[in-house]
Amino acid sequence: MISLLLFLLTSKSFAYESMIVKNYNSCVACHRSPEGGGLLTTYGKVISSSTSLIKGTHKEGPFKKFINAKGKLDHAFYGRYAYIKTNGESRKFPMQGDYLGAFQATKNVEAVITIARAPKSQAISSGIENPSGSDLIFLRKAVLKVHSGSHNLIIGRDRQIQGLNIVDHTVLTKSLNRMNVSDLKTTAKYFYQGESSSFKSELFFPSGQEFEGNKEHGFASEYRKYLDDNLILGGVVLAGFGEVIKRKVVSSFFKKAISSFVLMGEYSYTYRELKLKETFDQRATLTQLSWFLNLHTEIFLRFESVRRNKYFELKEERQTVGMRMRVNPHITFQTDYKKTKRNDLEENLLISQLFFNVW
Amino acid sequence: MRFLLIYLTCIFTISAVQVKGSLEFLVKTNVPGMSVSGYSNIPLILKYEVSDQAIKNIKFSLNPKLLKTGMDLRDDHLQEFLKNKMITFTGLKGCKFQNGKCELSGKLSLAGIEREIILSIVRNDKHFYLLYNLSLTGFGFDLPNFAGVTVKDSVEIKFKFE
Numbered sequence: 193m194i195s196l197l198l199f200l201l202t203s204k205s206f207a208y209e210s211m212i213v214k215n216y217n218s219c220v221a222c223h224r225s226p227e228g229g230g231l232l233t234t235y236g237k238v239i240s241s242s243t244s245l246i247k248g249t250h251k252e253g254p255f256k257k258f259i260n261a262k263g264k265l266d267h268a269f270y271g272r273y274a275y276i277k278t279n280g281e282s283r284k285f286p287m288q289g290d291y292l293g294a295f296q297a298t299k300n301v302e303a304v305i306t307i308a309r310a311p312k313s314q315a316i317s318s319g320i321e322n323p324s325g326s327d328l329i330f331l332r333k334a335v336l337k338v339h340s341g342s343h344n345l346i347i348g349r350d351r352q353i354q355g356l357n358i359v360d361h362t363v364l365t366k367s368l369n370r371m372n373v374s375d376l377k378t379t380a381k382y383f384y385q386g387e388s389s390s391f392k393s394e395l396f397f398p399s400g401q402e403f404e405g406n407k408e409h410g411f412a413s414e415y416r417k418y419l420d421d422n423l424i425l426g427g428v429v430l431a432g433f434g435e436v437i438k439r440k441v442v443s444s445f446f447k448k449a450i451s452s453f454v455l456m457g458e459y460s461y462t463y464r465e466l467k468l469k470e471t472f473d474q475r476a477t478l479t480q481l482s483w484f485l486n487l488h489t490e491i492f493l494r495f496e497s498v499r500r501n502k503y504f505e506l507k508e509e510r511q512t513v514g515m516r517m518r519v520n521p522h523i524t525f526q527t528d529y530k531k532t533k534r535n536d537l538e539e540n541l542l543i544s545q546l547f548f549n550v551w
Numbered sequence: 552m553r554f555l556l557i558y559l560t561c562i563f564t565i566s567a568v569q570v571k572g573s574l575e576f577l578v579k580t581n582v583p584g585m586s587v588s589g590y591s592n593i594p595l596i597l598k599y600e601v602s603d604q605a606i607k608n609i610k611f612s613l614n615p616k617l618l619k620t621g622m623d624l625r626d627d628h629l630q631e632f633l634k635n636k637m638i639t640f641t642g643l644k645g646c647k648f649q650n651g652k653c654e655l656s657g658k659l660s661l662a663g664i665e666r667e668i669i670l671s672i673v674r675n676d677k678h679f680y681l682l683y684n685l686s687l688t689g690f691g692f693d694l695p696n697f698a699g700v701t702v703k704d705s706v707e708i709k710f711k712f713e
Contacts (some may be wrong), residue, residue, distance in 0.1 A: 214621050218584025221700055235698035242624040342583055385583045421577065421586050487622065 268551035422449035572712035607645025
């Protein structure tokens with residue numbers, strides 16, 4: 193059931209790291225956010241429409257032009273319905289419902305907001321947690337973005353810098369870092385997107401939605417070097433200072449596209465210091481191979497491992513086989529089968545998800 | 552082995568050769584971190600003559616419909632851009648290899664526009680390559696633009712032959 197809980201504050205961003213398979217080293221062609229995910233650009237909408245199994249056409253009729261205030265406003269709704277089966281128990285429920293909006297104040301200044309609705313967790317349903325403390329309706333994003341050429345300044349509530357944007361893996365390592373803490377932060381972030389590299393650095397502060405004792409501030413940076421059009425190397429450093437725990441994270445990652453395959457890897461080390469000066473550390477690895485049968489269908493194999501020592505000793509391995517298909521520009525289907533071994537416990541998890549997006 | 556035979560042939564005789572190859576191209580865009588690449592999806596036939604380590608009378612042609620970029624929409628735009636006209640190259644003069652390289656002048660036709668260009672030829676033990684850096688504006692084209700994404704002027708073109 194832990195796995196289920198992990199999904200609750202997780203956003204499916206629709207930003208695919210594996211799009212490097214078609215020479216998209218960066219996200220900025222298709223996404224309004226330089227970090228990917230969220231609202232699409234006009235180009236992104238056309239690409240989404242033209243690469244679906246059932247192709248669509250992207251046209252803005254008079255009604256859309258009206259509600260978009262001639263390009264000043266942009267809106268979208270992302271929803272997700274999930275079916276989860278774990279060790280014989282199954283559950284289906286609406287998992288996500290996000291409103292995304294953007295207001296283009298001037299050519300270089302934009303305000304972006306995402307209001308998210310997460311379902312009740314098992315912990316809430318069983319009375320372990322108080323719903324009011326779980327942010328069932330919350331701001332996933334509320335930022336002011338100022339950009340000029342390759343330079344972006346982002347201020348507000350946003351996702352923390354954390355390397356490869358493979359949501360499942362981020363959720364796994366995050367959960368093992370600090371249970372029940374969202375990766376959304378109040379941030380002041382600088383993002384540089386160059387032709388052959390990208391760099392981002394941020395100062396982060398508590399978002400205000402954390403449980404008591406889990407507030408954290410610190411800084412993080414990420415660098416990606418595009419060695420050519422199908423190979424990226426990168427790294428992240430992060431230092432977080434919480435009320436109970438301090439952590440330092442170093443990670444490196446790569447992405448390599450070969451024909452219709454993409455190989456990705458991420459390796460991270462986390463050092464933690466508790467308030468009582470005790471220390472322990474964690475090593476996490478991710479290896480994923482994706483195969484694009486076509487641009488609308490991706491099959492992937494993923495292997496993840498986490499090792500933690502001392503008081504929170506853990507040895508976890510997770511193998512996933514999954515398939516994602518963009519059925520049409522507004523519907524994506526994904527199904528994953530995960531086999532997890534956590535110390536001596538085994539869990540088999542089947543997750544099938546239907547993503548809806550309207551824009 | 553084939554190359555060795557061609558090489559020996561180059562030294563001692565004059566003969567007509569026909570080899571299979573492929574085309575690849577890469578162009579960057581105004582969007583940082585995004586480029587467009589493509590290839591010909593069936594073998595390209597190159598005809599040429601060799602004599603005394605010189606290569607001459609190179610000829611090849613390619614139907615633009617055989618160029619693929621991995622996205623149908625891009626392919627459609629590319630074919631539209633090339634006006635569905637055959638891509639052809641005819642060598643005007645021969646060139647002699649020095650340290651595995653030579654430069655060959657010839658006429659390249661794209662979208663019905665013909666220009667005299669210089670191709671670089673590089674060879675190694677297994678393959679030889681024809682390299683050309685195409686300036687779109689220099690050739691007389693407007694830079695292709697779609698939904699805010701504009702390709703840059705310089706297109707790297709590489710022909711690889713067995």
